[in-house]
Amino acid sequence: MAERRDERLGRRRLHLRLRFLAGESTGSYVTRLAARNHLPVEGMLRSMGTGPMLPVEPQYTEMYLSRYARERLANLAGHPLAEMQKRLVGLRDEFLMPSDAKDDWEWPWDARAGYIVQACSLCAAQRGTRSPAWLILPDPWHVCLRHRRWTDNSRSTQHPYIDLSSLPDVIRAQQRLNRLGKRLGPAARWVFADACSILVRSNYLEDPGRTEEWAPLATQLGEHRVRPLAQLSRLSLLTRDLAWLEVRRLSGELGRAGYREWLDRATRRHGFAFREPLKMWHSQHPPLGRGIPELFGDQPPPSSVVQRVTGHELPSCLAAAGDLSCLPWLRLPNTMERLFL
Numbered sequence: 642m643a644e645r646r647d648e649r650l651g652r653r654r655l656h657l658r659l660r661f662l663a664g665e666s667t668g669s670y671v672t673r674l675a676a677r678n679h680l681p682v683e684g685m686l687r688s689m690g691t692g693p694m695l696p697v698e699p700q701y702t703e704m705y706l707s708r709y710a711r712e713r714l715a716n717l718a719g720h721p722l723a724e725m726q727k728r729l730v731g732l733r734d735e736f737l738m739p740s741d742a743k744d745d746w747e748w749p750w751d752a753r754a755g756y757i758v759q760a761c762s763l764c765a766a767q768r769g770t771r772s773p774a775w776l777i778l779p780d781p782w783h784v785c786l787r788h789r790r791w792t793d794n795s796r797s798t799q800h801p802y803i804d805l806s807s808l809p810d811v812i813r814a815q816q817r818l819n820r821l822g823k824r825l826g827p828a829a830r831w832v833f834a835d836a837c838s839i840l841v842r843s844n845y846l847e848d849p850g851r852t853e854e855w856a857p858l859a860t861q862l863g864e865h866r867v868r869p870l871a872q873l874s875r876l877s878l879l880t881r882d883l884a885w886l887e888v889r890r891l892s893g894e895l896g897r898a899g900y901r902e903w904l905d906r907a908t909r910r911h912g913f914a915f916r917e918p919l920k921m922w923h924s925q926h927p928p929l930g931r932g933i934p935e936l937f938g939d940q941p942p943p944s945s946v947v948q949r950v951t952g953h954e955l956p957s958c959l960a961a962a963g964d965l966s967c968l969p970w971l972r973l974p975n976t977m978e979r980l981f982l
Contacts, residue, residue: 654719655680660768662760666777667706667731668699668748669760673770674718689713690745699775700759700796703731703752707738710745730755730958731777752777755959759792759801761785773801779830779959782869784815791870800862803870811870814877821877821884826937827947830956832887834965835922836879842918842970843911846871875911882907886926891951893932900928918968925952925967 655678659670675685682697689710697704706714711732715722726732736754738747760774764785768774776783782793784805789812791803805811822829846852849871850859859867886903889895904923908916933950935942944955956965 653716655685655717658719661728662765662768662774662776664776664778664783665729665760666699666703666757666775667729668697668702668704669775670729671704671714672697672699673772673774676772677769685717686746688717692744692746695748697748700757700773702748702750702757703736703755703777705731705736705738705747705749705753707742707745708740711737733958735957754957754961755779756781756794758783758794759796761788761790761792761802763788763790777959779961784811784873786812786815786819793866793869795866797862803858803862808870810874814874817877817881821880824937825884825888827941827955828887828891828936828951828953829884830960830962831951831953831965831967832883833876833880834962835968836876836883837962838966838968838970839879839883839915839918839922840872840876842968843914845875845914879911879915882910883922886923888937890926890929891932891936892934893929895928897928918970922968 655674657677659674659677662670671685672682675682678685683694686692686694690707690713692710711725712722714732715725718725720728726734730736738744755777756779758776758778758781760776760783762773764787765771765774782791784791789805791805791811792801795801818833821832825832846855846868848864849855849867850864852871855867855871858870882903886895886900889899900923904920907919907923911919929950933942933946936947936951941947941955948954952967953965
């Protein structure tokens with residue numbers, strides 16, 4: 642670092658602490674922490690090191706810190722560094738700035754990984770903020786089951802969220818995905834990614850505005866924004882069916898008979914439009930002579946072992962579905978990044 646730092650900066654924590662918000666971006670947390678203590682963000686940044694004093698806009702991108710600034714932020718927030726890294730994904734080592742960077746923070750035009758998604762305002766209010774808070778997530782949407790709200794990477798001030806009270810299928814779909822995530826552990830993410838790819842290949846509800854159920858919402862918000870919402874129920878069912886096979890395969894319990902029967906059963910359940918992509922996925926996931934049941938435990942095996950056996954890498958916390966699928970088709974149903982700026 643060319644400029645000499647004042648090592649006294651950031652040693653004493655701020656007077657008021659801030660409650661964590663699950664999935665929050667570093668940029669959102671920093672701006673909320675400053676507001677909580679009635680400080681301008683620029684003033685707090687001066688206690689974290691040296692860097693550009695540009696307007697902070699956490700709704701557009703993520704904030705990345707140097708190792709030095711990360712330590713100072715933990716001091717200011719009054720939490721152990723390990724706790725900060727657990728709560729804020731952007732503070733983990735994989736997202737730190739290079740050691741030879743001239744500044745202690747940066748706000749690049751695009752987040753290096755993940756999507757900036759608006760947090761549920763009711764959840765944010767319960768944690769002491771009335772201004773919008775922002776999450777950094779691997780998918781461009783978030784379902785708040787507690788308050789039945791759908792948020793996404795929209796920056797709409799007129800419609801910052803979609804009320805799910807009258808859309809129980811979406812609620813059930815997210816609950817189904819949550820249960821699968823707990824059961825499959827790391828494998829849940831690549832199974833979900835494959836289900837996304839199969840869904841897109843089948844052209845399922847690509848134009849939700851043409852259906853009676855989704856036309857009013859698509860007219861109000863636009864088809865691109867409504868599409869993943871409309872597709873989530875089918876996506877969760879696909880994920881469940883892929884998971885049935887994958888759990889047994891990775892546990893070493895999938896027999897030849899069960900393997901053969903799965904394709905016909907899944908095709909009947911989802912329809913003929915899904916047969917081709919389901920068949921391709923099925924052919925790439927045959928029974929294993931010896932599974933890796935350790936994958937479902939608290940300490941998964943090394944990534945090299947997982948990749949050799951399954952063909953998938955262990956996903957990082959913000960890995961996009963399009964980077965995880967073993968199928969050659971499109972990414973997420975909502976394929977446009979920064980769509981609603």
